[in-house]
Amino acid sequence: MEAVVSTQSTWKQWYQRRVHGKQWYKRRVHGGQYVDIKTDAAQQKGMPHKGYYGKTGVVWNITRRAVGVIINKQVGGRIKRKKIHVRLEHVRPSNCKADLKARVRANEDYKAAVKKGDAVRKTLKRQPGAPRPGSIISTKMAGGVIDLAIPQVDVSAGL
Numbered sequence: 001m002e003a004v005v006s007t008q009s010t011w012k013q014w015y016q017r018r019v020h021g022k023q024w025y026k027r028r029v030h031g032g033q034y035v036d037i038k039t040d041a042a043q044q045k046g047m048p049h050k051g052y053y054g055k056t057g058v059v060w061n062i063t064r065r066a067v068g069v070i071i072n073k074q075v076g077g078r079i080k081r082k083k084i085h086v087r088l089e090h091v092r093p094s095n096c097k098a099d100l101k102a103r104v105r106a107n108e109d110y111k112a113a114v115k116k117g118d119a120v121r122k123t124l125k126r127q128p129g130a131p132r133p134g135s136i137i138s139t140k141m142a143g144g145v146i147d148l149a150i151p152q153v154d155v156s157a158g159l
Contacts, residue, residue: 020042020043029062029067030062031060031061031062032058033058034056034057034093034097035056035058035059035067035069035091035092035093036054036056036091036094036096037052037054037055037069037071037091038053038054038090038092039053039090040089040090043090046065046086046087046089047087048086048090049084051073052073052082055073056071057070057071058070061083061085063085065088066086066088067091068083068085069083069085069086069091070082103126110124
């Protein structure tokens with residue numbers, strides 16, 4: 001049986017299988033943008049500390065290869081504002097404001113429809129949900145009744 005000889009190109013492909021292409025680095029990041037910190041194991045440089053993994057922060061500084069992110073971190077009983085620099089590979093745009101933007105867009109569309117006369121005016125503020133409806137729980141089973149009473153033990157009798 002012949003030994004399989006690996007060429008340099010296949011080894012290079014193996015080691016670079018998770019390295020990002022040029023399009024990854026062309027992503028736009030601007031100051032004030034919300035980003036999520038997600039560590040990418042393919043790039044060990046510029047990794048954030050494990051305590052920052054999964055956190056959402058705001059971009060405050062941009063350099064050639066990294067971005068500065070402001071993160072709120074709980075230290076003891078207080079929350080401190082931390083400024084860290086993280087390489088671009090470990091940062092992704094956050095969707096934390098997606099619901100807010102969608103709600104604002106829908107409200108603006110509704111206001112425009114009311115102005116035209118196509119819709120009836122109503123309050124656009126978020127309302128708390130109604131309480132859940134009550135129900136009766138049946139204690140009957142298929143032939144017997146469940147006894148939900150807790151037996152009481154007399155401690156003074158010495159049992």
